[in-house]
Amino acid sequence: MSIDYAGFRRELESFVRSACPPEIRAVVAAGQKITKREYQAWQQILNARGWGAPSWPREAGGTGWDIRQRLIFEEVMAENDCPPLYHHGLGHIGPVIIHFGTPEQKARFLPRILDGSDWWCQGYSEPGSGSDLASLSTTARLDGDEWIVNGQKIWTSHAHEASMIYMLVRTSKEAKKQEGISLLLVPMDTPGITVRPIKTIDGWHHLNEVFFDEVRVRADNLVGEVGKGWTCAKFLLERERLPPANVARLELMRRQVTQLVEEASRATAGLRDFSGLHHKLLLCEADVKGARVMMAQATDDLIHQRPLGVQPSVIKMTCADVAQRLTTIALDAVGPEAAHRFLAEVGDDVPDATWIQNYMFTRARTIAGGTSEVQRNVVANELLGA
Amino acid sequence: MSTSFPSLFPGMLLDAASRYAEDHIAVEIQGDPVRELGWTATLVPEEAGGVGGSLSDLASIVEGLATHGLQLPVVETCAVVPLLLQAAGAETARRWLEAVAEGSVQMAPLTALSATPDVNAVTARHLDIGYELNGAVHGVDATLPATHYLVPAQVDGEDAIFLVDADRVGGPRARYRTMEGRLGADFVLAQLAVPESACIARGAAARDARGKATDAALLLTAADTVAALATLIRQSVTHLKERRQFGVALSSFQVLRHRVADMYVKYLGAKGLVIHCFNAHEQGAPDLRRTLRLAKVSLAESARACAEAAIQMHGGMGVSEEVLATRMAQRLIASEFRYGDRLLHVARLLAPEACAPQVSLSNQTGSVR
Numbered sequence: 195m196s197i198d199y200a201g202f203r204r205e206l207e208s209f210v211r212s213a214c215p216p217e218i219r220a221v222v223a224a225g226q227k228i229t230k231r232e233y234q235a236w237q238q239i240l241n242a243r244g245w246g247a248p249s250w251p252r253e254a255g256g257t258g259w260d261i262r263q264r265l266i267f268e269e270v271m272a273e274n275d276c277p278p279l280y281h282h283g284l285g286h287i288g289p290v291i292i293h294f295g296t297p298e299q300k301a302r303f304l305p306r307i308l309d310g311s312d313w314w315c316q317g318y319s320e321p322g323s324g325s326d327l328a329s330l331s332t333t334a335r336l337d338g339d340e341w342i343v344n345g346q347k348i349w350t351s352h353a354h355e356a357s358m359i360y361m362l363v364r365t366s367k368e369a370k371k372q373e374g375i376s377l378l379l380v381p382m383d384t385p386g387i388t389v390r391p392i393k394t395i396d397g398w399h400h401l402n403e404v405f406f407d408e409v410r411v412r413a414d415n416l417v418g419e420v421g422k423g424w425t426c427a428k429f430l431l432e433r434e435r436l437p438p439a440n441v442a443r444l445e446l447m448r449r450q451v452t453q454l455v456e457e458a459s460r461a462t463a464g465l466r467d468f469s470g471l472h473h474k475l476l477l478c479e480a481d482v483k484g485a486r487v488m489m490a491q492a493t494d495d496l497i498h499q500r501p502l503g504v505q506p507s508v509i510k511m512t513c514a515d516v517a518q519r520l521t522t523i524a525l526d527a528v529g530p531e532a533a534h535r536f537l538a539e540v541g542d543d544v545p546d547a548t549w550i551q552n553y554m555f556t557r558a559r560t561i562a563g564g565t566s567e568v569q570r571n572v573v574a575n576e577l578l579g580a
Numbered sequence: 581m582s583t584s585f586p587s588l589f590p591g592m593l594l595d596a597a598s599r600y601a602e603d604h605i606a607v608e609i610q611g612d613p614v615r616e617l618g619w620t621a622t623l624v625p626e627e628a629g630g631v632g633g634s635l636s637d638l639a640s641i642v643e644g645l646a647t648h649g650l651q652l653p654v655v656e657t658c659a660v661v662p663l664l665l666q667a668a669g670a671e672t673a674r675r676w677l678e679a680v681a682e683g684s685v686q687m688a689p690l691t692a693l694s695a696t697p698d699v700n701a702v703t704a705r706h707l708d709i710g711y712e713l714n715g716a717v718h719g720v721d722a723t724l725p726a727t728h729y730l731v732p733a734q735v736d737g738e739d740a741i742f743l744v745d746a747d748r749v750g751g752p753r754a755r756y757r758t759m760e761g762r763l764g765a766d767f768v769l770a771q772l773a774v775p776e777s778a779c780i781a782r783g784a785a786a787r788d789a790r791g792k793a794t795d796a797a798l799l800l801t802a803a804d805t806v807a808a809l810a811t812l813i814r815q816s817v818t819h820l821k822e823r824r825q826f827g828v829a830l831s832s833f834q835v836l837r838h839r840v841a842d843m844y845v846k847y848l849g850a851k852g853l854v855i856h857c858f859n860a861h862e863q864g865a866p867d868l869r870r871t872l873r874l875a876k877v878s879l880a881e882s883a884r885a886c887a888e889a890a891i892q893m894h895g896g897m898g899v900s901e902e903v904l905a906t907r908m909a910q911r912l913i914a915s916e917f918r919y920g921d922r923l924l925h926v927a928r929l930l931a932p933e934a935c936a937p938q939v940s941l942s943n944q945t946g947s948v949r
Contacts, residue, residue: 476874486856487856488849
């Protein structure tokens with residue numbers, strides 16, 4: 195049976211336009227920080243409609259949509275200022291549990307991701323293990339039917355508002371550092387876990403350090419085989435670098451920044467020269483169009499089960515680069531008005547200042563999920579050999 | 581590595597053009613290969629004795645030639661010429677298209693390589709009998725001999741197209757080698773008298789055909805750039821692997837590895853953008869011209885950066901024209917200035933009227949119908 199994609203798009207459009215609350219859309223439209231409140235409310239609305247997990251197979255509670263439908267879904271969401279889906283649960287650990295988890299783990303964790311009652315965060319990076327993730331040293335040792343975790347994770351987004359963490363731990367010391375790593379699911383309210391906020395350059399609070407001191411975890415919270423967690427981690431990273439949402443969101447950001455530049459240019463007409471910013475916006479517009487085709491081609495390769503090669507790395511680098519250039523344009527547009535109003539002491543933040551925060555926030559785009567330098571290594575290895 | 585650079589327009593046409601270019605890159609162009617190989621028939625409809633092919637077919641030929649760095653005026657003789665001819669009345673158009681397809685005439689546009697065919701460099705004045713043409717056209721491609729010129733011109737404030745015997749136009753004022761190794765020539769038309777019948781189209785028909793020729797020239801030049809980028813990066817990769825300094829291959833230096841990776845990212849982005857442009861053309865997108873201008877500006881940025889990086893990574897060899905990567909760099913930079921440079925296209929993109937989408941009348945495949 196062939197799918198009526200145009201009809202599918204219309205169905206999505208009419209739903210999101212009536213179902214996404216205006217106050218949530220206003221937050222997204224203004225480019226403000228999206229918090230658990232908006233994510234969760236929207237997740238519950240989508241889930242009630244049966245669209246809680248666009249990327250999951252039907253038997254796991256997902257929509258069973260094909261990849262083209264998922265792309266359309268992401269575009270419609272972005273075009274209509276809806277929040278993106280919360281990636282840690284739906285995009286990252288969910289698929290890992292579906293792929294590697296036991297039936298019991300699927301029954302225990304998946305429904306709570308779908309209805310938004312569990313909020314996940316990712317325990318990967320450690321103070322001594324950033325790009326070199328496999329050198330991680332947080333340990334878990336088996337004691338009866340429990341793992342006992344000791345160590346520290348860092349740069350953990352959402353840890354302060356999460357109910358669960360999926361984390362990589364070392365369960366044995368092997369010659370090869372990728373071996374002996376396991377993937378463990380840990381409730382954040384377990385005794386021995388301490389979360390300390392990290393104040394970031396954007397003025398927001400999303401990053402944390404998480405400390406584990408003799409934390410006891412059920413043995414059956416380990417996903418896949420003991421010592422084979424690196425396989426799950428790689429499975430997850432591949433998906434992290436190729437989310438259809440990235441490109442769709444770029445176009446939304448481009449529209450927002452274009453509007454911002456036009457407003458700023460009207461407000462300070464004659465005093466400041468905006469031609470350079472307009473020129474840069476054109477280049478971003480062209481790059482988004484190119485990225486969209488790259489994404490469509492990678493999508494097509496996924497559909498036909500062809501190897502993706504370096505495409506995820508190239509797309510990630512491109513999206514990160516364009517996002518940074520766009521927020522840099524925004525910074526230049528609103529800087530004089532907003533730089534001294536970065537954070538309001540009382541009351542609401544200054545709307546324009548959001549874009550300075552966004553500028554700071556997008557610095558992380560070339561760092562998180564594999565730095566652009568690591569991605570360049572991946573591409574160079576393909577072209578020049580390791 | 582070959583899988584890292586898949587062809588844009590694969591098929592028999594690409595293979596043939598690629599083979600021809602490979603065999604002839606080291607020798608001076610003899611005769612008129614574009615006609616001898618029948619490429620001028622590509623866009624000509626079947627009923628006029630042509631192939632009835634699409635712009636993507638022609639792009640295969642452009643890609644094949646660009647991949648090996650061969651310079652032939654395919655865009656001018658195989659796209660601009662038949663697309664301009666279609667503006668003429670049915671009988672005139674069919675007769676000349678037939679001649680173009682079978683190669684019995686050598687027709688070329690009398691337009692500057694740096695300008696789009698919708699620009700008027702020549703003014704025509706209607707006399708009692710016939711017309712008088714005036715104007716200077718600098719930097720016309722003169723790689724191949726011509727028996728006839730198609731001259732876009734303005735007459736009484738209207739767009740028009742003239743078809744003039746090359747003998748009547750006379751020789752150029754000056755000849756040059758262009759930076760990418762083509763032959764260029766400056767022509768001056770001073771009170772050039774042409775018969776009434778030389779004006780083959782006026783008004784909307786002429787304007788529309790010149791618009792289509794402009795779109796085609798921009799599209800094909802973009803395809804040329806992506807093909808040249810692929811070869812440029814391939815050559816740079818080979819050089820880095822083979823060239824040894826300090827006792828090791830250059831490819832072991834991370835700073836060079838990352839530079840190549842950045843070039844590759846730009847190449848894939850450029851390729852995606854060009855595919856987007858061909859899709860927009862095929863679908864008759866109302867904002868096609870805007871998209872093509874965007875591509876022009878963006879490709880110029882990527883091509884310049886990659887060209888400069890390749891020259892730098894080749895060291896002393898990078899400044900020698902004997903090196904293919906260097907000739908590719910020249911080709912890439914020269915292409916920036918073909919059919920309007922980035923400054924011109926930016927100006928048009930940022931002009932207030934550019935916001936309104938244009939109505940495009942181009943057909944689905946881009947062939948002349």
